[in-house]
Amino acid sequence: MGLPDTAGALAQLATGGGGPSALDQARRTVSAVRGRGACAHPDGTARFVLSALTVFAEDLALHETGRGCGRPVRGMLPLPGDQASALPAPAEGAPVLEVDWSRCDGHGLCAAIAPELITLGPHGYPVLGGTPIAPWLAHGARRAVSQCPALALRLKQGGP
Numbered sequence: 001m002g003l004p005d006t007a008g009a010l011a012q013l014a015t016g017g018g019g020p021s022a023l024d025q026a027r028r029t030v031s032a033v034r035g036r037g038a039c040a041h042p043d044g045t046a047r048f049v050l051s052a053l054t055v056f057a058e059d060l061a062l063h064e065t066g067r068g069c070g071r072p073v074r075g076m077l078p079l080p081g082d083q084a085s086a087l088p089a090p091a092e093g094a095p096v097l098e099v100d101w102s103r104c105d106g107h108g109l110c111a112a113i114a115p116e117l118i119t120l121g122p123h124g125y126p127v128l129g130g131t132p133i134a135p136w137l138a139h140g141a142r143r144a145v146s147q148c149p150a151l152a153l154r155l156k157q158g159g160p
Helices: 005-017 018-035 041-055 059-066 109-115 133-145
Strands: 094-101 117-118 126-128 151-158
Touching: 005 018, 005 059, 005 117, 005 126, 018 059, 041 059, 059 126, 094 126, 094 133, 109 117, 109 133, 117 133
Parallel strands: none
Antiparallel strands: 094 151, 117 126
16 A cells, blocks of 8 residues: 555545545555655645545545436646646546556456556456556556556557
8 A cells, every 4th residue: 555556446446446435545545645754745745635635525526326426537737837847637538547457367466557547446356447548657557567467457549
């Protein structure tokens, strides 16, 4: 349980894929991060996430049901000023990772190769955010697809 698990729990909340327990899972994962790092990064991240869970409680309650809040999920927070151009949001039509569940054996290699995109659920199977892959994460996504021992991962081209 760490920052990648927290990111995965938040991605599940954003996409509505986590079900009614997604908010509790997000709180549990972020609570496990507090006080664990050699620097202040994990603590700062935990405070930020706990604050966001409080401030956006109404929106998150809608996402928890799978209906969503009606706002688009962009895959990342917008950055102010010049930083926004340094890290562009995933383009329309950007690829999305998918799992062929009839093939997946839960090896977990994909999560080790691309932890920013894939986490493992409680039973060892991949949990994907379902959001378009940002350009700076595309290499890791392609590696995870090509090295999956069961050939269960694929990149699907996103919408228009």
